[in-house]
Amino acid sequence: MPSITNIAMLCLNLILFVAAVYGDAVSDLWDKGKPALDTQLAKSKTCTKDKLLVRREWGDLSAADRKAYIKAVLCVTTSPSKLDHTKYPGAKTRYDDFVAVHINQTMSIHGTGNFLSWHRYFTWAYEQVLRNECGYNGTQPYWDWGRWAANPETSPIFDGSDTSMSGNGEKIAHQSFMAPAGNGGGCITSGPFKNMTVNLGPISPAISPAPPTNPRSDGFGHNPRCLRRDISNYLSSRYTRTQDIATLINNSKNVASFQNTMQLAGTSMGVHAGGHFTIAGDPAGDFYVSPGDPAFYLHHAMIDRTWTIWQAQDLQNRLQVIAGGRSMMGFGAAATLSDEVNLYSVAAKTWKISELVSITDGPFCYTYA
Numbered sequence: 001m002p003s004i005t006n007i008a009m010l011c012l013n014l015i016l017f018v019a020a021v022y023g024d025a026v027s028d029l030w031d032k033g034k035p036a037l038d039t040q041l042a043k044s045k046t047c048t049k050d051k052l053l054v055r056r057e058w059g060d061l062s063a064a065d066r067k068a069y070i071k072a073v074l075c076v077t078t079s080p081s082k083l084d085h086t087k088y089p090g091a092k093t094r095y096d097d098f099v100a101v102h103i104n105q106t107m108s109i110h111g112t113g114n115f116l117s118w119h120r121y122f123t124w125a126y127e128q129v130l131r132n133e134c135g136y137n138g139t140q141p142y143w144d145w146g147r148w149a150a151n152p153e154t155s156p157i158f159d160g161s162d163t164s165m166s167g168n169g170e171k172i173a174h175q176s177f178m179a180p181a182g183n184g185g186g187c188i189t190s191g192p193f194k195n196m197t198v199n200l201g202p203i204s205p206a207i208s209p210a211p212p213t214n215p216r217s218d219g220f221g222h223n224p225r226c227l228r229r230d231i232s233n234y235l236s237s238r239y240t241r242t243q244d245i246a247t248l249i250n251n252s253k254n255v256a257s258f259q260n261t262m263q264l265a266g267t268s269m270g271v272h273a274g275g276h277f278t279i280a281g282d283p284a285g286d287f288y289v290s291p292g293d294p295a296f297y298l299h300h301a302m303i304d305r306t307w308t309i310w311q312a313q314d315l316q317n318r319l320q321v322i323a324g325g326r327s328m329m330g331f332g333a334a335a336t337l338s339d340e341v342n343l344y345s346v347a348a349k350t351w352k353i354s355e356l357v358s359i360t361d362g363p364f365c366y367t368y369a
């Protein structure tokens with residue numbers, strides 16, 4: 001007669017086996033697309049194998065690597081802003097400069113033809129500032145949503161330890177607009193960013209009680225407040241599992257379908273909205289001010305990785321392609337590959353979208369582990 005313990009062990013082994021076999025469908029797609037990315041790298045005029053930076057998942061970084069990244073982010077959040085103070089009185093830090101650039105362009109970079117390329121350049125520009133202005137030698141880590149979808153709160157990204165991006169907010173009575181209220185809602189209380197001050201916004205807060213109103217209607221006034229989160233697995237366990245990412249990549253036959261499915265935010269939720277609202281709170285849940293939560297860049301590195309994997313499945317036909325308009329919901333003129341992407345004070349150069357579609361051309365020279 002097998003004992004209960006033996007049966008339990010058998011079940012556990014079976015679960016681990018299934019996880020090992022099926023848990024990595026997205027990495028398998030990466031592997032499948034890798035030869036095409038290698039060919040593209042070999043053709044690059046600017047990027048070579050020895051210069052290539054490798055972005056890794058937070059969970060795969062050593063404690064020392066995580067601390068080096070955190071140290072650089074804390075440096076950006078304490079270095080002075082380079083923006084014009086009369087135009088952006090609330091932008092106090094270099095970190096705020098990125099938030100201001102995102103706020104300024106929000107209506108022309110979401111649900112648009114430049115959504116993917118703009119956010120790729122933005123995330124890269126942030127990585128550059130960490131490296132060039134804050135002495136960081138590493139790369140921008142990413143948050144593999146699928147890996148931690150069952151319980152993001154206990155993931156090494158959000159567990160609140162000193163090697164995390166800080167944890168959940170304090171539990172307060174609240175409502176989150178995109179998911180049932182989780183166990184947070186208040187100010188974060190642990191980890192490296194617990195003393196961080198959010199300066200800009202809010203503009204479209206997605207939590208109640210709402211953060212204090214900004215002194216200026218454009219959100220650029222100074223509105224110092226704590227970073228609030230309401231991390232829960234409600235959305236992640238439904239919409240950002242590894243199988244959801246793999247389905248997005250496999251089922252999207254053109255770039256319109258890929259970017260639109262990713263950005264869905266309603267009864268069904270794409271991985272883009274799913275990730276943002278898994279963090280939730282203020283400013284992570286604010287459509288305009290979301291880069292004000294430092295986890296934004298781990299999320300958008302994963303958006304970028306997912307785009308790269310999708311491109312690599314048929315690189316010839318998925319690199320120089322664009323769909324969508326120049327303003328939200330496709331109103332107005334259609335976007336073109338020769339449209340320019342300008343990040344003003346946070347990046348030195350303006351590039352055409354066509355120059356931002358490959359991670360080893362134009363300004364870029366990186367890959368994913």
Ligand SMILES: [Cu+2]
Pocket residue numbers: 102109110119
């Ligand atoms: Cu954005």
